Amino acid sequence: MSATPREDRLVPAPAVRDPTLRDVAELAGVSPRTVSNVVNGYARVTPDTRAKVERALAQLDYQPNLLARSLANGRSGQILVVVPYLDTPYFSELLQAVIPRARTRGYDVLIDQTDGDPRHEAALLRRRSRGLRYDGMLFSPLGLSQDELRDRDQALPLVVLGERSSDGGFDHVGIDDVAASRDAVRHLVACGRRRIAAIGDQPYRTGEAAQRRTEGYRQALAEAGLPVDESLVVQTPRFNRADGARAMEALLALPDPPDAVFAYSDLVALGAVHVLHRVGLRVPDDVAVVGYDDIEDGRYSNPTISTVSPDKAAIAREAVDRLLGRVEGARTGRGEEILVDYALVPRQSTRGGSSEEGRGSEEGRE
Structure with missing residues (x-):
């Protein structure tokens, strides 16, 4: 009786897995906790260490598990950036710095243009606009005055961009x-x-x-x-x-x-x-x-x-990190005035x- 020929078996290719915090830590030569601190903006990290971690994050295209995070903490994993005009190059250039910063921290970015309409700006501050779900807001107001910024959902983490001074009710990031x-x-x-x-x-x-x-x-x-x-x-x-x-x-x-x-x-x-x-x-x-x-x-x-x-890169970095610090509970208390270089x-x-x-x-x- 002749032997049955052996069937060739297909060997499945190794699964390509997403990079983990440990992978980033090994590439950067730091601990996973340090990577977590950079990603979440928690503890103080030296500029050199932060730069090494951010290079490793970019090289590995590390993306936090947004679904798992949302299920665990009840957040949407989205922040809203509100500007008066998208056809103004300053805002489009600033967004080009904000979006990758937020992505590195594991958040998606929603964008809204208000055209300076005070009613629309006020609705966004009260989280009453078209059912949008967002955990915090970066806001460049045009239609609302300083006093009117206080009339908002007080549970909404807010960072104001541009030339408005903080009255303690929100963080403000800009230049002098x-x-x-x-x-x-x-x-x-x-x-x-x-x-x-x-x-x-x-x-x-x-x-x-x-x-x-x-x-x-x-x-x-x-x-x-x-x-x-x-x-x-x-x-x-x-x-x-x-x-x-x-x-x-x-x-x-x-x-x-x-x-x-x-x-x-x-x-x-x-x-x-x-x-x-x-x-x-x-x-x-x-x-x-x-x-x-x-x-x-x-x-x-x-x-x-x-x-x-x-310094648009510094404005984006400070604004995103301070906003997410409040979203995730690492920062509490009165709002602060943050001035960056020019x-x-x-x-x-x-x-x-x-x-x-x-x-x-x-x-x-x-």
Whole structure:
């Protein structure tokens, strides 16, 4: 009787498993507890150790088990980021830093645009909007005043972004807007300019960001012994190109136009530069321009735009970590004011030079 031929057996490929905290710890050369502390933002970790762990997290594409976490603690594993306008480059660039930071901590990010509608902003603060489920909120308000931010779901962990001071009811992350604006105008004064305009003032109750920039503008002029000509302070409803262009047209129609402009955003600066080019004036020879926000468009415009550069990566890191610290119970108590670094970045619109010289130069962080 002949032997039955042996059937070839398929050997299953080893299962590809998701990386664990222990895998990350081995790659980073630290303990799993240290990795957990970095992922959850709990204990203090030295910057070098944190950097090693974050590199290992990225290299292994470590993703916490969101479903297990949600079932265990009753949370959604989602945070909501609320901005007034998604077509504003500053917010889109900030989101590019917020999303990976939240993902590293094991949270998904929901995004909502309010268009500055106070009713919609208030509904989100009360967690009454379209059944959205979120554990905490990063919020850049436009339609609500400082006092109105208190009228919210007090159980909602909240971090406010932008130029609002914390009153203790929430954490606030931003830069020292008055000091940054003062430095921008000091730069124009150092360039020899004496008739300096400001574009972007917003005197109404929700215009705190603009009001702080106007305060810094006035302080710098006083420091330089220059008078404030109120005709040179132009209000705008928004910080966009069109408003910057209209404001620049109004300034050029004055009997004594400015020789420099401090624009309250880079978009405003780009609108102003467009008008200056259209009427045949040279930037910076005839009129120097400084913007605010350091958006990518300003680094590749002609001329490149001198600007105040907030440390967006630090804003995102501090905002996400502080929010999740409250979501997960590691942080309690009154809200705090957190100021991150900024830098004044001189480019062609104030100092001239070639395009390559105008990109990427930076004065030290303040």
